[in-house]
Amino acid sequence: MTIDLGYWTPVYGGFLRNVADEEGMAATWESIRDVSVTADRLGFHTTLVPELYLNDRKGVEAPSLEAWSLSAAILAVTSHLRVMTAVRPGFHLPAVLAKTVSTLDSIAPGRVALNVVAAWWAEEARQFGGRFTTHDARYVQAEEFVQVLRGLWERTPFTFQGDYYELEGTIVEPKPAAQPVIFAGGESEAGKESIARFADAYVMHGGTLDEVRANVADINERSLRLHGRPVREIGMPAYVIVRDTEAEAQRELERITAVDPASPGYASFEQFRQNSNLSLELTKREYSVGTRGLRPNLVGTPEQVAERIRAYGDAGISLLLIQSSPLREELERIAEQVFPLVPQSRVPQSQLVAVG
Numbered sequence: 001m002t003i004d005l006g007y008w009t010p011v012y013g014g015f016l017r018n019v020a021d022e023e024g025m026a027a028t029w030e031s032i033r034d035v036s037v038t039a040d041r042l043g044f045h046t047t048l049v050p051e052l053y054l055n056d057r058k059g060v061e062a063p064s065l066e067a068w069s070l071s072a073a074i075l076a077v078t079s080h081l082r083v084m085t086a087v088r089p090g091f092h093l094p095a096v097l098a099k100t101v102s103t104l105d106s107i108a109p110g111r112v113a114l115n116v117v118a119a120w121w122a123e124e125a126r127q128f129g130g131r132f133t134t135h136d137a138r139y140v141q142a143e144e145f146v147q148v149l150r151g152l153w154e155r156t157p158f159t160f161q162g163d164y165y166e167l168e169g170t171i172v173e174p175k176p177a178a179q180p181v182i183f184a185g186g187e188s189e190a191g192k193e194s195i196a197r198f199a200d201a202y203v204m205h206g207g208t209l210d211e212v213r214a215n216v217a218d219i220n221e222r223s224l225r226l227h228g229r230p231v232r233e234i235g236m237p238a239y240v241i242v243r244d245t246e247a248e249a250q251r252e253l254e255r256i257t258a259v260d261p262a263s264p265g266y267a268s269f270e271q272f273r274q275n276s277n278l279s280l281e282l283t284k285r286e287y288s289v290g291t292r293g294l295r296p297n298l299v300g301t302p303e304q305v306a307e308r309i310r311a312y313g314d315a316g317i318s319l320l321l322i323q324s325s326p327l328r329e330e331l332e333r334i335a336e337q338v339f340p341l342v343p344q345s346r347v348p349q350s351q352l353v354a355v356g
Contacts, residue, residue: 002345003313005338006046006082007039007322007331008237008291009074011065012057015239015289015323016256024326027055027063032070033077035328040078042335045344047074048115048203048237048321051086054124057290068100075108084113084183089145090131090138091119094165098152098172105176112176114149115203116142116184118191139186139194140164146182146198153179181232187215196222201233206292209315212236216316235319236312239293242305242333249299256325257288293323306341313343 008015009032014023025031039047051067054060071085083104087097104112118138119125125132133141144162151158153176157169184199186192195202202219204212220230243249286292296312298305309320324330 001310001313001316001318002343003309003317004045004319004344005309005322005334005342006044006048006084006235006319007035007324007327009035009047009049009070010057010323010327011050011052011067011070012055013062013064015057015293015325015327017057017290018288019256019325027058027065029065029070029073032065032074035331036074036078036081038328039331040081042331043339044081044322044331044335046082046084046113046235046319046321048235049074049083049085051088051091051117052121052124053091053128054121056121060123071112072104072107075104075111078108078111080111082111082113083108084115084181086115086117088117088119088130089142089164090125090133091128092145094145094148095152095167095170095172098149101149101180102153102172102174102176105180106174109177113181113183116146116182116199118142118184118186135188136190139191142184143194143198149182150179183233183235192219192222195219196226196231200231201235202231203235203237203319203321206236206238206295208295208297209311211295212312212315212317220316233318234316235321236296236317237291237293237321237323238296238298238312239289239323240305240330240334241299241324242302242330242337244301246300246304249301253294253299257294289323291323302337302341306338309338309342318345 010025013027014025016023049067049071052064055062055064067085071083074083101112119132122132141164144164148160148165151160152170152172156173157171158167159169160167181200183201183203184195185203186195196219204215207215216234223229223231241249241252243252286294298308322334
């Protein structure tokens with residue numbers, strides 16, 4: 001099985017909640033531009049740009065970057081990289097978002113994807129005026145939001161009447177050259193059933209091989225029942241530590257997993273845990289990097305990490321979204337040392353352009 005290697009754009013600066021001012025990853029366009037251009041040159045497949053208006057890693061008073069303006073800039077300075085931007089329906093009008101996506105596709109045809117997120121952070125919604133209803137209702141709204149997007153990309157004019165949105169003779173031109181792939185994630189029964197109805201692709205939190213196999217089988221069974229086909233792609237984030245020896249990698253793991261309940265990002269972690277209907281109890285160690293990124297255990301030598309990545313490909317993951325710190329330097333290391341050991345669906349640019 002092939003598995004494409006992508007990465008998670010750190011809109012909040014760094015990934016580590018308990019390592020302050022040591023990552024060298026400022027929440028600035030200059031920092032993100034350097035990562036984006038480097039990743040594009042090296043042949044990384046996709047970047048996920050999370051949509052967060054408050055900083056959930058470094059604390060709510062720390063700077064963070066807005067996803068959609070950032071995505072436009074990333075697309076403009078890259079040539080190959082697909083940009084998967086998160087969108088939370090409670091913060092957007094779907095017709096406006098449809099127009100935004102169409103414009104981005106004109107900047108970078110075929111390189112735009114969406115990750116529809118039902119949202120989990122009540123405090124952020126309060127501060128920014130986002131709509132934050134019950135857990136299951138947020139998925140109902142997300143499903144209707146995607147119906148509107150697809151309708152506007154397919155037909156002109158478009159009329160729609162639903163529980164959340166009403167449009168009469170709406171025109172969105174130009175339209176994307178091809179409809180962007182729509183990802184979504186969730187673990188509750190209501191969430192997964194809704195996602196199987198409206199999404200093309202599924203993105204889950206990090207998990208063990210057994211957890212991933214179960215999730216892959218579950219979402220594909222739902223998609224086969226509803227549409228007669230499995231989902232198009234399945235993505236998973238993972239925090240990756242590659243070092244020359246296993247001992248060096250384990251020392252880095254120990255350094256980054258200190259847990260301090262007084263750290264600035266701990267309150268947002270508690271809100272995420274309380275407002276998400278998760279299939280397992282999060283440990284405080286997993287809090288250290290978020291998205292359960294350490295659970296896949298992609299920690300070790302290049303050969304060890306590549307072997308684990310191949311196992312996740314065999315388990316059904318088709319897109320790995322790497323988190324690492326400092327990101328630009330670690331992506332260079334991964335491209336040089338891990339890319340040659342992992343079968344991917346396209347030839348990485350790192351095989352065409354010298355690394356470094």
